[in-house]
Amino acid sequence: MVTMVVKRGGRLTGLQRDVLNLYRSCLRAIRKKPPESRNNFLIFTRRQFEQHRAISKSDFTTIEYLLRRGRHQLETYSNNGVRNVAI
Secondary structure, X not given: OOOXXXXXXXXXXXXXXXXXXXXXXXXXHHOOOOOOOHHHHHHHXXXXXXXXXXXXXXXXXXXXXXXXXXXXXXXXXXXXXXXXXXX
């Protein structure tokens, strides 16, 4: 997953909006998890995004790959059968 930097003036690029939307979707999915495991999901999500913070904004291929991977992870972890995540 990717972390983004907001441009001055508050305008986001398309990829930045995609990253922000993915992060928000992750946070919404965490709210549906059992209360005892929500913190683990939150820590996991933050680490995934922070891990890729240093990626250049112009590295579109990597960002798009990480967005696809993040969406796939979100789909997997959103499954009701997944009740916790190892951090």
